[in-house]
Amino acid sequence: MATLTFKGGIHPYDGKDLSKDKPIQEIVPQGEMVYPLSMHIGAPATPIVEAGERVLKGQKIAEAAGFVSSPVYASVSGTVRTIEKRLTVTGDRVDCIIIDNDGLYEEAPPMPVKPVEDMTKEDILTLIREAGIVGMGGAGFPTHVKLSPKEPDKINYVIANCSECEPYLTSDYRRMMEVPERLVLGLKIILLLFDHAKGILAVEDNKPDCIRKLKELVIDEPRISVKVLKTKYPQGSERQLIYATTKRAINSSMLPADAGCIVNNVDTICAVFSAVIEGHPLMYRVVTVTGDAVNDPRNFIVPIGTNYAQLIDAAGGFKVKPEKIVSGGPMMGFALFDINVPVTKTSSALLCMSKDEVAKWKPSQCIKCGKCLEVCPARLMPSKLADFAENGDEEQFVKYNGMECVECGSCSYTCPAKRQLVQSIKYQRRTILANRKKNK
Amino acid sequence: MTIVSDMMNVSVTPHIRSKESTGRIMLLVIIALLPATGFGIYQFGYQAAILIAVSIATTVLTEFLYEKIMKMPVTVGDLSAIVTGLLLALNLPVSVPWWMAVIGGVFAILVVKMFFGGIGQNFMNPALGGRCFLVICFTARMTTFTLDGVTTATPLAMLKAGEDVNTWDMVIGKIPGTIGETSAIAIMVGAIFLILFDVIDMRIPFTYLLTFVIFIGLFGPNGWDPYYLTAQLAGGGLMLGAFFMATDYATSPITPLGKIIFGIILGLLTGIFRVFSSSAEGVSYAIVISNLLVPLIERFTIPKCFGKGGENR
Numbered sequence: 109m110a111t112l113t114f115k116g117g118i119h120p121y122d123g124k125d126l127s128k129d130k131p132i133q134e135i136v137p138q139g140e141m142v143y144p145l146s147m148h149i150g151a152p153a154t155p156i157v158e159a160g161e162r163v164l165k166g167q168k169i170a171e172a173a174g175f176v177s178s179p180v181y182a183s184v185s186g187t188v189r190t191i192e193k194r195l196t197v198t199g200d201r202v203d204c205i206i207i208d209n210d211g212l213y214e215e216a217p218p219m220p221v222k223p224v225e226d227m228t229k230e231d232i233l234t235l236i237r238e239a240g241i242v243g244m245g246g247a248g249f250p251t252h253v254k255l256s257p258k259e260p261d262k263i264n265y266v267i268a269n270c271s272e273c274e275p276y277l278t279s280d281y282r283r284m285m286e287v288p289e290r291l292v293l294g295l296k297i298i299l300l301l302f303d304h305a306k307g308i309l310a311v312e313d314n315k316p317d318c319i320r321k322l323k324e325l326v327i328d329e330p331r332i333s334v335k336v337l338k339t340k341y342p343q344g345s346e347r348q349l350i351y352a353t354t355k356r357a358i359n360s361s362m363l364p365a366d367a368g369c370i371v372n373n374v375d376t377i378c379a380v381f382s383a384v385i386e387g388h389p390l391m392y393r394v395v396t397v398t399g400d401a402v403n404d405p406r407n408f409i410v411p412i413g414t415n416y417a418q419l420i421d422a423a424g425g426f427k428v429k430p431e432k433i434v435s436g437g438p439m440m441g442f443a444l445f446d447i448n449v450p451v452t453k454t455s456s457a458l459l460c461m462s463k464d465e466v467a468k469w470k471p472s473q474c475i476k477c478g479k480c481l482e483v484c485p486a487r488l489m490p491s492k493l494a495d496f497a498e499n500g501d502e503e504q505f506v507k508y509n510g511m512e513c514v515e516c517g518s519c520s521y522t523c524p525a526k527r528q529l530v531q532s533i534k535y536q537r538r539t540i541l542a543n544r545k546k547n548k
Numbered sequence: 549m550t551i552v553s554d555m556m557n558v559s560v561t562p563h564i565r566s567k568e569s570t571g572r573i574m575l576l577v578i579i580a581l582l583p584a585t586g587f588g589i590y591q592f593g594y595q596a597a598i599l600i601a602v603s604i605a606t607t608v609l610t611e612f613l614y615e616k617i618m619k620m621p622v623t624v625g626d627l628s629a630i631v632t633g634l635l636l637a638l639n640l641p642v643s644v645p646w647w648m649a650v651i652g653g654v655f656a657i658l659v660v661k662m663f664f665g666g667i668g669q670n671f672m673n674p675a676l677g678g679r680c681f682l683v684i685c686f687t688a689r690m691t692t693f694t695l696d697g698v699t700t701a702t703p704l705a706m707l708k709a710g711e712d713v714n715t716w717d718m719v720i721g722k723i724p725g726t727i728g729e730t731s732a733i734a735i736m737v738g739a740i741f742l743i744l745f746d747v748i749d750m751r752i753p754f755t756y757l758l759t760f761v762i763f764i765g766l767f768g769p770n771g772w773d774p775y776y777l778t779a780q781l782a783g784g785g786l787m788l789g790a791f792f793m794a795t796d797y798a799t800s801p802i803t804p805l806g807k808i809i810f811g812i813i814l815g816l817l818t819g820i821f822r823v824f825s826s827s828a829e830g831v832s833y834a835i836v837i838s839n840l841l842v843p844l845i846e847r848f849t850i851p852k853c854f855g856k857g858g859e860n861r
Contacts, residue, residue, distance in 0.1 A: 114854075120564055199558070275564070347855060359855030432557045443558040464557040465565045472626070475570050475668040478749070478802035486854045491802065509853040517562030524568040525668075531560045 111313050112352040113338035116485040118518045120341060120439070122314070123276040127398045127405040132282045134409050135422055140189065141413035142450035143169060143180050143205045144196050148242040149249045150176035155205055161188045164216035166389060169205050172237070178250045178453075179240040182207055183391040183411035185214040197435040197442045197449050204450070207413070218387030229260075229301050232384055239383035240390045240453070245269060245344070245373035246436060248454040251380065254372070255301055257365035263302040264368035265354055268295050268377055270311040270318065271337055271344035274437025277457050279394035280374040282407045284311075284318040291374055292325045292332065294381035298372065299331055305370075307332035310353050314339040341439060342516040346371050348485050360512050375456075395451060397423040399460035401430035414451045416444070419458055431464040439517050469526040480519035480529055486512045490519035494529045497536035505536050513537055570667070574627035576747050580738035581634055581792065587734040588727035591695075592642035596727045600637040602646045606653030607633030607674075614662045628667050632656055635675035635792060638728025639785065639832070640682070643694045648686060652678035668798045672839045676793055676832050683832070691827075693724035700724045704783040704822070704829060707776070715775045718782040729785035739791035751807035752800055752814075753790040757781065759815025767823050786818065789831040799839040806842075806849035813838050813845075 146152040153170035157163055163182045170180040186209045194204040219238060222231065237252035257263060268291065272280040284291060295307045307329075309322050313336050326332040335353050337343050343352065346364060349371060351357050356367040364371055372380075375393055382388040391412060398405035403424030410419065416435070420426065434441040435449070436456055480490035488509055496505040510533060519529040589596045611629040615622045636652050656678030661670045670677075683690045693702055703713040703723050717723055721731025728735075742748045761777055770776040781787070794800060794814055801810050814834050821830025 118566070120566070351854075357855040359853070362855070430556060432559075432563060434563050438563040440561050441563065442561075443556070443563060445555040445558045447556075459563075461563070464559075464563075466559045466563060467557055469565055469569070472570060472623070473666060473668050475573070475628075475797050476800075476802055477573065477797045479568070481802055481804070481851065487851050488853055489802065489850065508850060509856065512853045512855065515561075521562050521564060522566055522568065524566075524570050524573055526565060526569070528560075530562070534560065 111336050111338040113340060113343065114348040114351050114485055116483050116487065116518065117340040117342060117348075118483050118521055119339075120275050120521060123398065124278050124281070124314070126276070127396050127407055128278045128281055130282075130406045132286060132394055132407045132409050133422070135411065135414060135418065137184060137209060137411055137414040137418055139209060139415070141182075141184055141186070141207045141209050141411070142194050142415070143182070143207065143413045144194070144450065144452055145170050145180060145203045145205065147180070147248060147412075147452040147454060148178040149247065150174065150178065150253075152203065153177060153180050155191055157188045157205065159188050159190050162186070163188060163207060164214050166216040166218065166391060168389070169207075176250055176253055178242050179238065179389075180205070181240055181389040181391050183413050184209040185212050186210040195446060195449050197444060197452065197455065199442070199445070219383070219389065221384065221387040224297065224300070224384065227384075232297060232301060235384050235387075236380055238389070239379065241376060241379045241383060242390075242453050243373060244375040244379065244393055244453055244456070246440060246454050246456060251372065251376055254370060255298065257363075257370070260302050261304055262368055263305045263365060263370055265308055265370070266295065266298050266302060266305050267308045267310055267349060267353055267369060267371045269344050269346075269349055269371050269373045270309055270315075270322075271349060272315075272374075273312060273339075273341045273344040274439055274441075274456075275341070276398050276459050277396050277437050278398070279396045279407055279456055281315055281318060283374050283378060283394055284315070284322065287378065288318070288321045288325055290378045290381045292322070292329070293385070294377035294379075295332060296329070297380055297384050298370075298377065302370070305331075308353050309334045310337055310349055311335070312337045312339040312343055341518065342485055342514070345485060345514050345516055347514060390453060393451070393453060393455065395419060395455055396457040397460075398457060399430070399462075401426050401428050401460035401462040403427045410451050412451055412453055416447050416449055416451060416458055419451070420447065420460070426460065428462045430460040430462055431467070432461045434459040434461070439521070440515075471527050472525045474525055474527055477524060479522045479524065483518040483522045485516060485518065486514055488513060490529045490533065491527070493536075494527060494532040497532040502536070502540060506540070511537060511540065570626045570628070573747055574631050576742065576745050577631050577792070578627065578634065580741045580747070581631075581638070581728070583734040583737045584638060584728040584731060584788065585634065587721055587731040588638060591721065591730065592727055596642045598646060599640055599642065599644070599649050599727065600634065603637035603640070603649040603653050604630055604633035606650045607636065607657045610654050610657040611662065614658060623667060626667065629657060632661070632674045636678045638788065639675060639679040639726050641690060641693050641726055643692055644686070644689050648682055648689065651685075652682045655681045670798050671842075672836050673793050673796045673799045676836050680832055680836055693726075695724040702783065702829075703779060707779060707783075713779055715779045715782070718779050723783070725783075726785060729788045732782040732787045735787040735791060739787070742791065748791065748795040749807055751804065752795050752811045755808050755811025756790045756794055756814040756818075757786075759812045760786070760818050763816060763819030764823065767819065769823075780822065784822070784829040785831045789835055790814075794835050794838070799842060801842050801845045801849065803846055803849040803851055805851070806845045809845050809849065810838060810842065813841060
């Protein structure tokens with residue numbers, strides 16, 4: 109079968125062998141737990157606990173503040189110490205609920221659930237919303253919002269993003285190897301919301317074992333099929349994934365729903381399963397701890413709120429002093445200057461690199477080789493856009509479709525002159541978006 | 549608990565970079581030019597080697613001194629000056645004196661490259677700019693070709709005069725001409741190397757040669773005679789120009805469609821010059837004129853971006 113793909117993209121060293129054969133292990137956190145009130149896109153959650161209050165594992169500690177927002181749950185039992193500003197992965201200091209873990213893991217009763225057959229669509233959506241599920245691939249967009257398009261009947265495809273195109277990441281891979289039935293059942297639950305939709309499990313062809321497992325599982329599912337994608341970055345980028353699987357192309361002014369598609373990440377769909385079937389709110393996520401600076405790269409299931417430093421300990425500590433630590437993958441993740449930040453709903457990996465490749469190279473003058481055009485999945489002219497951005501030429505930037513950039517970073521990765529292409533473009537894009545918002 | 553006392557490096561994404569670099573690309577181009585260079589030295593003897601050495605030394609030294617004097621960062625490490633020097637030498641007849649290589653090299657680097665902002669900013673291929681400058685200044689010396697010590701007309705000039713030429717000699721390079729342009733085979737070996745290593749894009753040389761062949765077939769004196777067409781392709785530095793100079797990054801369009809248009813213009817201009825002008829060659833002028841059209845071509849060939857125009861059902 110021919111593999112599906114898009115035009116452009118890159119093939120970086122993927123580093124997945126470091127951790128792909130390590131089964132998911134549970135992390136038992138120690139000491140304080142930090143729960144940022146803003147782990148999602150939208151309004152920060154409103155705390156509903158006070159300092160000194162005892163909370164149970166699975167107890168809601170912050171309520172969604174509006175429709176585009178998401179509640180937060182305690183992942184341990186213990187006492188609320190305080191609510192204060194703490195450093196998070198993005199480098200921002202945001203309001204966090206601090207809980208002293210008492211190590212008892214006393215559980216609050218799960219959310220009440222009915223058998224799925226008896227649930228209405230609203231019941232399912234309410235459970236997903238109440239469970240605090242957000243897009244766990246990195247963006248953190250509240251899932252119940254994504255699953256409530258204006259016209260649900262016009263959704264033709266629900267795509268499970270199993271591509272995991274970021275180098276080094278193996279958390280989705282381990283999920284698919286260990287509990288593929290949860291993924292398939294989660295997708296079936298989401299399909300209950302959309303009467304005219306087909307389910308697609310989109311997997312890159314570097315995971316043949318997953319493809320085999322998933323194909324076996326969906327053999328009797330008329331609404332679900334497995335589609336094999338070419339291994340390439342950024343295959344898992346929403347727009348590129350929709351194009352690869354359905355040949356529908358969307359631009360920056362459209363939502364996936366405008367093309368009749370909804371895309372969800374593996375961990376998100378698994379979270380939907382445990383919320384709707386088991387009544388569990390979102391308390392855990394799978395994190396890959398990897399890179400050449402850690403002794404024993406592994407995959408962990410981690411309670412949200414755990415300090416990253418504990419993951420390093422669990423992975424055998426540092427082999428050498430890391431020059432750079434990234435939360436997430438090397439293409440889209442956040443570089444951390446301080447490792448003492450909490451795992452959030454969107455933390456997919458902790459990548460510790462002994463050498464900082466970015467610092468090694470000095471940006472030099474563009475040689476106009478055009479390689480950035482070849483790899484750009486949005487088919488832009490990154491070198492020109494970066495010129496406009498560096499000169500502050502907003503008009504030309506927009507004219508040359510700069511707003512269509514998906515910020516995947518393929519141009520910067522490829523550039524032989526090591527120019528800061530996506531960095532300049534991103535800055536200009538964000539500035540324009542912020543100004544547009546202000547002027548509205 | 550693991551304590552990391554020092555702060556770690558932070559930067560905006562992405563955090564990894566490919567191994568590709570400007571210097572590596574230039575090195576690959578130099579390697580790709582070695583077969584043609586080697587053949588040139590074998591064919592024309594030690595004078596060819598001296599000219600090549602003088603030319604490279606001139607271009608590298610000019611760039612180095614200019615950047616030192618102007619207190620700019622020195623960029624000779626990216627090897628692009630070596631490529632320019634080598635290409636310039638390959639475009640000189642072996643009979644020219646060494647100081648002409650110096651003049652050509654200084655003109656190429658100083659006027660064509662550095663005055664316009666250095667690497668990537670030049671509007672014209674530096675080596676060809678240098679060569680054209682020399683041809684205008686020293687026309688007789690630059691168009692006198694010797695082979696085995698005997699001054700002879702180039703095969704293209706003989707074709708133009710209606711004489712017969714040995715096409716096979718032209719393909720392997722046993723003909724008079726500039727140092728690096730004579731052997732089509734040696735140049736092709738380097739070109740294939742560049743294509744395999746993804747240094748050059750097929751679009752420009754392919755459309756260039758195709759357009760040229762069609763033009764000569766339609767408007768040339770001998771129609772579609774395969775021997776005549778092969779002689780036209782192998783002669784006059786067309787191969788060297790198509791694969792090594794028309795593909796120069798800075799002076800060719802970066803847009804995919806632009807590359808095709810650029811190749812077609814090159815083919816037409818070279819065809820026009822060879823069929824209608826009084827000289828028999830024309831590759832150099834076709835390339836430098838097309839170089840000037842690049843900004844215009846790019847402006848009209850902005851690629852259609854992904855998803856614009858909405859759904860693609």
